[in-house]
Amino acid sequence: MGRRPVSKIVIVGGGTAGWIAAAALSKVLGRLIDIELVESDQIGTVGVGEATIPQIRLLNGVLGIDENDFIAKTAGTFKLGIEFSNWGALGERYLHTFGEVGINLAGIHFHHYWLRHVQAGGTASLWDYSLHDRAAYAGKFARMERVGNTPMAGLAYAFHFDAGLYAKLLREYSEARGVRRTEGLIRSVELDTESGFVRAVTLSDGREVSGDLFIDCSGFRGLLIGEALGSAYEDWSDFLPVNRAWAVPCESAGPLLPYTKSIARGAGWQWRIPLQHRTGNGHVFSNAHISEQAAVDELMQSLDGNALGDPKLLKFVTGRRREFWKKNCVSLGLASGFMEPLESTSIHLVQSNVNRLIALFPQMGIREADVAEYNRQVGYEFERIRDFLILHYALTRRDDTDFWNYVRTMPIPDTLRERMDVFRAHGRIFRDQEDLFKETSWLQVMVGQGLVPEGHNAMADLIDDAQLAEFLANVKAIAGRAVEALPSHADFIAQTCPMPAGMMA
């Protein structure tokens, strides 16, 4: 392939993906590489993407960003998980939290002891033993590695933040490390006639921006990876049929919740993301099952406070690029593929793929083996996330609308079917290295959606009934005492990371 060493990177696009790439590459490669980012104010960014998962803390760590400063500057809040309402059945709810449930005992996952309890007729909920669930519903939060001197792990958390403020922060960070920003509308992409590599992008005023490696962060359109290089888009709409979202912020109302809400509607679902200065809302839906007008009406009628602007419509097709890296172009963010924001995975995918690019960085020139390895790893992570998202739909028991009837009965990937069957039998969950979601996530969503296994790990039977009852009671008490001692989420933010008063306006 291209034997030319890479000394100049051109990033096309200045949305969240473009600026994360710029920040991470400028931090890690420093003066070894010249980075230029091209974006156009005329096109703008999608401007949504406000909920994250705990992996974002790793990115902050690599960038050396102080967490309190980060939260204050992005009007952020803490997130312990996502509450799913009306997903399993109308009226039901559960929290997919970021933490372990309970305490493992004798090398056996806690949930096997809980399953033994339930299978013997016990009525305690799995979430009675979840520190995260109890803290979330008490509206409490603090940073906590462990619960006192007990074996219970502390709180795993992520953030909600204002997407516009986040992009601004990353831009300042990148420019301070030498990234050059060029404002301009890209009119065409120039390919080398022999190699088919991207040679340059030409702006509408005739300027050319050339480089050795191009990172396509141009959004859904995939200006380089799709339009210029022809990497096809694999459509996953049969599995994940939602394809539109209305998004609108509103005034905050009520206490500051430390979790995202996902409320299932007739043809999709609605998010609520609490920030310090407002609440982010969106209705994600399938336009084959509800009209755009009916979807926006439903959203606007269910806001907690006054709308702070007009609703914005976003259109998307769930799926992925066949080749995420083709020739000398690596796609990131929406240009590389998109899955609905149900589990807040898009920003994570940007960051994990920048990590992969750094690990496989082609400083000696682009080699087929590196490109193939990158594409294999990214494809695998995309597919496992896809399966995890489908799980939420496939396990519904709802039969009240055509949309829910479709997703409940649609064919699902074999990889997902196998996982569900293994869990259904003995409550076992296995996970591969590249799987984003841990056992605890699969557990909570499967049980939360109503899939309770028929059996449990035989080793959970090694303690007697009295010991089991005492163990479960202790775990519950430890979680309860820990939550009592926590400050409220709002107080914790006010004391450690409030947004500057001037930003409130």
Ligand SMILES: Cc1cc2nc3c(=O)[nH]c(=O)nc-3n(C[C@H](O)[C@H](O)[C@H](O)COP(=O)(O)OP(=O)(O)OC[C@H]3O[C@@H](n4cnc5c(N)ncnc54)[C@H](O)[C@@H]3O)c2cc1C
């Ligand atoms: C409804 C919805 C909700 C979401 N919620 C979440 C969430 O909660 N959590 C999460 O992690 N992710 C979420 N996402 C995904 C998240 O918003 C995106 O992954 C993230 O914003 C990255 O977008 P991007 O940078 O790839 O693209 P964009 O924001 O679209 O940026 C594209 C950039 O390319 C530039 N560009 C394009 N064409 C040209 C051209 N011809 N010339 C010059 N410049 C050009 C534009 O100017 C812009 O700077 C959500 C997405 C949607 C659609």
